[in-house]
Amino acid sequence: xxxxxxxxxxxxxxxxxxxxxxxxxxxxxxxxxxxxxxxxxxxxxxxxxxxxxxxxxxxxxxxxxxxxxxxxxxxxxxxxxxxxxxxxxxxxxxxxxxxxxxxxxxxxxxxxxxxxxxxxxxxxxxxxxxxxxxxxxxxxxxxxxxxxxxxxxxxxxxxxxxxxxxxxxxxxxxxxxxxxxxxxxxxxxxxxxxxxxxxxxxxxxxxxxxxxxxxxxxxxxxxxxxxxxxxxxxxxxxxxxxxxxxxxxxxxxxxxxxxxxxxxxxxxxxxxxxxxxxxxxxxxxxxxxxxxxxxxx
Amino acid sequence: xxxxxxxxxxxxxxxxxxxxxxxxxxxxxxxxxxxxxxxxxxxxxxxxxxxxxxxxxxxxxxxxxxxxxxxxxxxxxxxxxxxxxxxxxxxxxxxxxxxxxxxxxxxxxxxxxxxxxxxxxxxxxxxxxxxxxxxxxxxxxxxxxxxxxxxxxxxxxxxxxxxxxxxxxxxxxxxxxxxxxxxxxxxxxxxxxxxxxxxxxxxxxxxxxxxxxxxxxxxxxxxxxxxxxxxxxxxxxxxxxxxxxxxxxxxxxxxxxxxx
Numbered sequence: 001x002x003x004x005x006x007x008x009x010x011x012x013x014x015x016x017x018x019x020x021x022x023x024x025x026x027x028x029x030x031x032x033x034x035x036x037x038x039x040x041x042x043x044x045x046x047x048x049x050x051x052x053x054x055x056x057x058x059x060x061x062x063x064x065x066x067x068x069x070x071x072x073x074x075x076x077x078x079x080x081x082x083x084x085x086x087x088x089x090x091x092x093x094x095x096x097x098x099x100x101x102x103x104x105x106x107x108x109x110x111x112x113x114x115x116x117x118x119x120x121x122x123x124x125x126x127x128x129x130x131x132x133x134x135x136x137x138x139x140x141x142x143x144x145x146x147x148x149x150x151x152x153x154x155x156x157x158x159x160x161x162x163x164x165x166x167x168x169x170x171x172x173x174x175x176x177x178x179x180x181x182x183x184x185x186x187x188x189x190x191x192x193x194x195x196x197x198x199x200x201x202x203x204x205x206x207x208x209x210x211x212x213x214x215x216x217x218x219x220x221x222x223x224x225x226x227x228x229x230x231x232x233x234x235x236x237x238x239x240x241x242x243x244x245x246x247x248x249x250x251x252x253x254x255x256x257x258x259x260x261x262x263x264x265x266x267x268x269x270x271x272x273x274x275x276x277x278x279x280x281x282x283x284x285x286x287x288x289x290x291x292x293x294x295x296x297x
Numbered sequence: 298x299x300x301x302x303x304x305x306x307x308x309x310x311x312x313x314x315x316x317x318x319x320x321x322x323x324x325x326x327x328x329x330x331x332x333x334x335x336x337x338x339x340x341x342x343x344x345x346x347x348x349x350x351x352x353x354x355x356x357x358x359x360x361x362x363x364x365x366x367x368x369x370x371x372x373x374x375x376x377x378x379x380x381x382x383x384x385x386x387x388x389x390x391x392x393x394x395x396x397x398x399x400x401x402x403x404x405x406x407x408x409x410x411x412x413x414x415x416x417x418x419x420x421x422x423x424x425x426x427x428x429x430x431x432x433x434x435x436x437x438x439x440x441x442x443x444x445x446x447x448x449x450x451x452x453x454x455x456x457x458x459x460x461x462x463x464x465x466x467x468x469x470x471x472x473x474x475x476x477x478x479x480x481x482x483x484x485x486x487x488x489x490x491x492x493x494x495x496x497x498x499x500x501x502x503x504x505x506x507x508x509x510x511x512x513x514x515x516x517x518x519x520x521x522x523x524x525x526x527x528x529x530x531x532x533x534x535x536x537x538x539x540x541x542x543x544x545x546x547x548x549x550x551x552x553x554x555x556x557x
Contacts, residue, residue, distance in 0.1 A: 140494045140495060140529065140533070141495065142494070142499075143495075143517075143529055143532065146513075147517060147529075223391070223392065227392075227394055230396075231395070231396060234394070234396045234499070235396075235498070235502060247394070247396075250394070251396075253400075254503070257400055257403060257404050257408065261404050261408075264397070264404075265401065265404075268393075268397030268400070271397065272392055272393045272394065272397070275393075275394075276388060276389075276392035279392055
């Protein structure tokens with residue numbers, strides 16, 4: 001049967017419908033936000049109009065450009081110390097990318113290795129690894145993080161290490177389940193008969209099989225990680241006050257909520273937009289590549 | 298003076314001895330004395346507990362009452378306006394930072410509109426904003442998981458059989474599908490209770506709520522170790538209890554578990 005529904009419509013409607021279809025099928029806006037974030041993070045020193053740490057009391061509390069009293073010199077206005085909000089937001093993108101990338105990489109690699117060995121070797125190794133995972137699940141992360149910060153002080157590296165410790169377990173659990181499945185496949189038996197060592201089997205034959213799952217878990221975790229980092233920074237337990245992280249900026253604005261609301265509002269919108277796009281991307285990747293994971297992740 | 302305190306607190310002994318002493322004392326329900334408040338942590342926790350529990354209970358109720366039915370509706374009316382609304386609600390809840398939502402709601406409803414009190418616990422209306430902010434994320438998570446498992450189950454053969462048998466649409470949804478779909482949200486409920494432990498810390502910090510969250514932040518800021526260990530231990534026990542409750546609930550909900 002010939003499809004006649006398109007013939008009757010004007011050209012531009014067809015084009016619109018086509019783009020709407022693409023829009024629904026692929027996560028275009030989230031991808032755009034993602035690339036924008038990475039681009040801004042890399043070129044922050046070039047893009048930022050002013051120094052994010054420099055401010056003067058005379059330029060204090062200037063509202064954003066679209067409000068009454070705003071100037072084009074400070075697009076997002078200025079904060080309580082007269083620092084340019086736009087520059088701070090741009091440098092904040094750097095922090096987000098840095099934290100997300102390093103934590104996902106380190107946590108992902110560590111969790112994958114543990115998960116593969118736990119799933120493949122089974123027995124005592126499996127038992128120990130999974131009990132550690134359970135232990136991590138039972139710990140109130142926020143309180144542990146606060147305690148660590150009080151004992152050791154605040155820094156970016158410490159924050160990243162803490163987040164790695166509390167993010168590898170998710171990878172380990174999913175990878176273990178996947179390794180258990182792969183372990184039963186005939187080609188693993190074949191490799192073993194051919195005399196391959198356990199280490200060779202794990203890295204050569206199981207790793208390619210779990211790689212897709214790892215990518216999906218990573219993309220689903222990024223949003224949560226960014227939220228956790230922002231929450232810790234907001235409570236004063238994450239990044240030090242001198243770092244222009246978005247969570248720290250919201251905390252700065254808390255005291256001025258009645259007079260200068262944009263100080264808290266703008267960085268919050270940034271966190272929201274970035275987390276939302278990452279969540280979208282993660283869901284999309286999961287549905288597109290591996291719908292089986294729906295239940296577990 | 299400094300050293301005398303060190304000896305009194307047992308800080309001169311090796312770490313494992315310190316730990317064992319602490320363990321021995323805890324077994325006797327003795328958490329020492331809060332260094333900052335000069336009172337027993339047990340009394341302080343007892344004093345602050347009601348504010349946190351009542352807040353968490355309201356948030357939990359609204360998360361369940363909104364999340365689960367909306368999740369079912371969104372699965373049943375898949376692709377309609379209701380579905381899009383529900384998914385939008387979930388997406389917002391999972392992406393917005395809790396502390397930011399709390400601040401913005403203060404800005405809009407207290408500062409601009411003047412409808413609700415900005416912070417501190419007073420009448421019932423002071424519960425509205427903290428509870429809504431605290432419950433949004435769990436409601437979103439519940440909605441998504443309910444929707445997912447409902448969609449899967451509505452696909453099943455036994456649902457088709459029930460429909461063919463002439464069971465009313467409402468009966469099919471609530472009696473046949475929902476009972477089977479309930480297992481995933483119940484698991485989620487344990488995680489939600491655990492997430493309240495951190496959630497209340499943030500919410501209480503923003504709304505100046507006189508509960509355990511504020512107490513724990515104070516304890517940490519003042520290096521109040523006896524207080525801190527008591528709170529962390531309590532949270533841990535609370536979490537394990539929630540998990541156990543869920544395991545028991547499984548047996549009620551799912552006869553298949555009972556056979557094993």
